Amino acid sequence: MSAPLVMLQDVAKSFGRRLLVQNRSFTLSGINITVNRGEVVGILGESGSGKSTVANIITRLTSYDAGSYVYDGRDVSGYLKSESFGFKSKVQIVFQDPYGSLNPRATVADSIGEGIKLHQPQLGKTEREARVRQLLDEVGLPPDCGDRYPHEFSGGQRQRIAIARALAVEPELLVCDEPLSSLDVSIQAQVLELFVKLIRERHLTIVFISHDVNVVRLICDRVYVMHEGRIVEEGRAHDVLTHPQNEYTERLLAAVY
Amino acid sequence: MTVPLLELRDVTIALRGSNRRMVTGVGLSVSVGEVFGVVGESGSGKTLLTRTVFGLQDDTYLAGGTVNFAGRTLPLDGYMKAARKLLGGEVGFVPQDPYSSLNPTMRVGEQITEALYLAKRMPMNGTATRQAAIDVLGEVGIPEPELAFRQFPDQFSGGMRQRIVFAIALAQDPKLLIADEPTTALDAITQRRVIELMLDRCRTRGMAVILISHNLELLRQSVDRLAVLYGGQLHNIAETAAIGHHTIHPYTEALFDCIPSKGKTLEDIRAIRGEPAGAGFGLKGCAFASRCRYAEPICVESDLPLNSAAQNGFTACLLGRGAPQ
Amino acid sequence: MRTLWTYARSNIERTALIVAALVILMALFGGFLAPFDPLKIDFRSKILPPSPEHWLGTDGSGRDVLSRLLVGAQMTLASTAVVLVVVATFGCAVGIFSALVGGAVDNMLMRLADVWLGFPPLILALGFAAALGASLEAAIWALIFSWWPNYARLTRMVTVDILSRKFIASADALGVGTGAKIFRYILPNAFDVLIVQVTLDISAIMLAISGLSFIGVGAQIPLPEWGAMIADGRSYVANGWWIVLAPGLMIFLTAFSFNIIGDMLRRELDPTSRRR
Numbered sequence: 001m002s003a004p005l006v007m008l009q010d011v012a013k014s015f016g017r018r019l020l021v022q023n024r025s026f027t028l029s030g031i032n033i034t035v036n037r038g039e040v041v042g043i044l045g046e047s048g049s050g051k052s053t054v055a056n057i058i059t060r061l062t063s064y065d066a067g068s069y070v071y072d073g074r075d076v077s078g079y080l081k082s083e084s085f086g087f088k089s090k091v092q093i094v095f096q097d098p099y100g101s102l103n104p105r106a107t108v109a110d111s112i113g114e115g116i117k118l119h120q121p122q123l124g125k126t127e128r129e130a131r132v133r134q135l136l137d138e139v140g141l142p143p144d145c146g147d148r149y150p151h152e153f154s155g156g157q158r159q160r161i162a163i164a165r166a167l168a169v170e171p172e173l174l175v176c177d178e179p180l181s182s183l184d185v186s187i188q189a190q191v192l193e194l195f196v197k198l199i200r201e202r203h204l205t206i207v208f209i210s211h212d213v214n215v216v217r218l219i220c221d222r223v224y225v226m227h228e229g230r231i232v233e234e235g236r237a238h239d240v241l242t243h244p245q246n247e248y249t250e251r252l253l254a255a256v257y
Numbered sequence: 258m259t260v261p262l263l264e265l266r267d268v269t270i271a272l273r274g275s276n277r278r279m280v281t282g283v284g285l286s287v288s289v290g291e292v293f294g295v296v297g298e299s300g301s302g303k304t305l306l307t308r309t310v311f312g313l314q315d316d317t318y319l320a321g322g323t324v325n326f327a328g329r330t331l332p333l334d335g336y337m338k339a340a341r342k343l344l345g346g347e348v349g350f351v352p353q354d355p356y357s358s359l360n361p362t363m364r365v366g367e368q369i370t371e372a373l374y375l376a377k378r379m380p381m382n383g384t385a386t387r388q389a390a391i392d393v394l395g396e397v398g399i400p401e402p403e404l405a406f407r408q409f410p411d412q413f414s415g416g417m418r419q420r421i422v423f424a425i426a427l428a429q430d431p432k433l434l435i436a437d438e439p440t441t442a443l444d445a446i447t448q449r450r451v452i453e454l455m456l457d458r459c460r461t462r463g464m465a466v467i468l469i470s471h472n473l474e475l476l477r478q479s480v481d482r483l484a485v486l487y488g489g490q491l492h493n494i495a496e497t498a499a500i501g502h503h504t505i506h507p508y509t510e511a512l513f514d515c516i517p518s519k520g521k522t523l524e525d526i527r528a529i530r531g532e533p534a535g536a537g538f539g540l541k542g543c544a545f546a547s548r549c550r551y552a553e554p555i556c557v558e559s560d561l562p563l564n565s566a567a568q569n570g571f572t573a574c575l576l577g578r579g580a581p582q
Numbered sequence: 583m584r585t586l587w588t589y590a591r592s593n594i595e596r597t598a599l600i601v602a603a604l605v606i607l608m609a610l611f612g613g614f615l616a617p618f619d620p621l622k623i624d625f626r627s628k629i630l631p632p633s634p635e636h637w638l639g640t641d642g643s644g645r646d647v648l649s650r651l652l653v654g655a656q657m658t659l660a661s662t663a664v665v666l667v668v669v670a671t672f673g674c675a676v677g678i679f680s681a682l683v684g685g686a687v688d689n690m691l692m693r694l695a696d697v698w699l700g701f702p703p704l705i706l707a708l709g710f711a712a713a714l715g716a717s718l719e720a721a722i723w724a725l726i727f728s729w730w731p732n733y734a735r736l737t738r739m740v741t742v743d744i745l746s747r748k749f750i751a752s753a754d755a756l757g758v759g760t761g762a763k764i765f766r767y768i769l770p771n772a773f774d775v776l777i778v779q780v781t782l783d784i785s786a787i788m789l790a791i792s793g794l795s796f797i798g799v800g801a802q803i804p805l806p807e808w809g810a811m812i813a814d815g816r817s818y819v820a821n822g823w824w825i826v827l828a829p830g831l832m833i834f835l836t837a838f839s840f841n842i843i844g845d846m847l848r849r850e851l852d853p854t855s856r857r858r
Contacts, residue, residue, distance in 0.1 A: 056751075059755055061751055061754055061755060084757075085757050088755060088756060088757040089757075091755075092755060092756075093751075093752070093755050095748045095751065095752065096748075097748055100747045100748040100749060101748040101749050101752055102749050102752075103749045103753075103766070103767055103770075103771070104749075104771065105766075105767075105770035105771055105773075106766065106770075114753075114756060114758065115756045118756060118757055118758065119756075119757070162752070165752065165756075166752075166755075169756065
């Protein structure tokens with residue numbers, strides 16, 4: 001059994017200002033999260049629970065104030081600049097809002113190809129364009145739509161483009177921060193199917209952040225339940241979500257439609 | 258045969274200016290004390306329909322059809338004015354966003370006493386009015402209602418604010434309550450509490466409710482009958498008990514099949530391919546045909562049938578699927 | 583250019599676009615088109631009303647008004663352009679830098695900009711005139727000096743807003759460098775707001791330059807800068823009204839047109855109203 005890909009130990013982060021969402025100040029504390037290769041790990045929680053912050057910490061978009069983060073056996077805080085850059089080709093993120101996650105002034109092909117240009121500069125223009133077409137096809141979009149701009153696409157399509165952009169650098173770990181929540185009901189199932197396909201075909205390791213208990217139950221192997229900056233329960237998704245031990249988890253499961 | 262509380266026959270909603278028909282030919286009826294759901298995705302026209310019918314939307318108008326409320330027909334000419342008269346009296350409205358639907362500069366109590374004044378002519382500063390406001394705050398589950406009376410909305414959480422909005426509507430003792438996605442901005446636990454509270458209070462008072470939501474599962478567990486809208490067309494009116502069991506309308510069935518609800522496995526989920534149609538499809542053909550697994554040429558060529566008689570059960574499916582048992 | 587025309591929704595807007603285009607052409611080619619030497623004095627032909635020979639008449643020193651107008655377009659507009667280019671480039675650079683760096687530096691720079699805006703431009707202009715001698719250059723310097731904080735603040739605000747959007751976080755996650763972030767992410771998305779501001783400022787700065795020239799602190803007589811022309815023709819208003827009317831009307835029409843165009847751009851480029 002190889003070392004876990006992600007290991008957060010006792011990670012904490014305090015926020016000086018009050019978070020607008022819940023109108024009270026916010027502390028992330030005692031975060032212990034492990035993600036093994038090939039796993040789909042869910043982080044379940046309501047808005048204000050700190051789950052998005054954890055996503056940003058794992059992707060190294062935000063710093064943390066205490067604790068340690070070991071990625072693939074190496075302490076991440078000791079990373080040199082070059083290693084930080086290399087990290088970005090290993091861990092990528094997909095955000096919730098399909099309308100804000102793409103540069104409105106860049107074509108779809110440019111957005112997707114950007115990562116390839118940065119991390120595989122040895123590839124020439126033709127090869128890069130071929131890769132972009134491949135990726136578009138993989139996420140279920142017509143391969144020749146690369147010349148168009150994001151505003152010409154629907155929410156679900158934009159989310160697929162965002163996924164293609166993240167996959168372009170061939171990451172080991174994909175962090176998904178509420179990727180379905182802003183989509184129409186009938187489109188959520190489509191994008192969910194895409195995730196299932198990608199997990200199966202690429203053997204991706206995924207950290208899936210969501211407030212939707214049912215989606216987490218369907219695709220996650222293990223789950224961490226977060227509430228007010230802390231992890232209140234963890235375990236195999238099936239176990240936690242059918243026989244919860246924690247009172248908050250119980251209330252959450254009872255409330256969900 | 259009792260007179261329904263609200264009856265829509267062949268209602269068509271169009272945009273001012275372009276006169277483009279966004280919602281076409283909707284017919285439905287809601288009885289006194291009934292809890293009725295309206296489900297649709299974005300672009301289905303469900304919000305446009307309800308807001309226009311009750312005079313809340315400025316940029317649309319009633320282009321055709323009849324609206325009867327408590328036995329009275331609202332005139333097509335000067336419809337908005339007549340519809341607005343119902344609001345705040347016989348019809349109550351709980352809007353979607355609890356953060357912007359309360360006046361942040363007015364105390365909570367004042368907003369309720371104002372509603373009482375507008376609906377029942379009770380004097381805004383009267384003791385009876387004040388007591389009635391405190392009572393209704395207690396009824397919606399606000400702890401320490403006397404204290405809350407004097408507080409401002411921003412001192413309350415989202416769930417509490419939604420209860421206050423509900424209290425304002427309740428205070429006016431309407432015959433019909435319209436709740437437009439009342440809990441979308443709230444977390445799961447609060448959402449369930451607020452919905453259950455609303456339905457409980459309304460049932461106790463014999464108030465009819467129209468609950469609008471994109472969440473089919475929520476409606477399935479909360480209402481007895483629901484209308485399904487898609488592309489500005491009314492596709493189905495069905496008993497919620499039938500969903501998932503009997504043969505139902507293809508879109509309702511497809512919608513039910515694609516949501517990940519409790520007890521389903523990944524294999525049970527069947528996504529609907531294609532993009533949701535926007536409102537304004539018109540009546541020529543079924544808006545869902547391009548995505549429907551049963552579609553046949555007739556679905557695109559024929560006019561969609563309407564529920565002109567405002568029947569309680571209805572299917573617009575040109576292939577007859579989902580016809581009431 | 584074609585898109586600009588499609589933006590116009592009323593006849594006023596179309597007229598504004600035509601006028602602006604004509605003025606720009608005047609500024610570019612005026613020197614070649616001028617029938618007479620704008621500086622040539624000829625007292626025998628002074629204060630002649632508009633005629634087939636002098637379409638706009640002559641001024642108090644016998645100079646052809648039309649020629650002065652055409653060359654003056656060059657002066658007025660070129661100086662406006664110089665001010666705007668310098669101010670916008672420098673101001674945007676400061677604004678973007680401030681927004682990217684953030685923290686105390688950002689705070690200080692913006693407070694500095696706030697204070698700087700407190701300098702009355704007129705006094706500054708007098709100061710520059712005293713130091714460099716009253717001239718068009720002095721006016722240009724004064725305006726550059728007093729105007730750049732506007733762009734710094736505007737760009738900083740727009741940049742902060744852009745930086746808060748998720749596609750920037752996505753760029754960070756990919757490892758996009760700062761240079762690429764500025765030129766491919768920030769500037770293209772800030773362009774709409776900035777272009778509106780620049781267009782509206784064309785009239786403001788033009789009026790400022792003409793105004794300074796009019797009171798004698800900017801372009802000096804006999805230069806045909808429009809403001810200076812008005813100053814020059816002030817004494818002849820009674821018997822030579824065309825001397826003042828021509829430049830005055832041109833200032834008015836140009837400022838008005840660019841204002842209309844600026845409003846039109848603001849309406850069309852506002853992302854909340856854009857058709858998806």
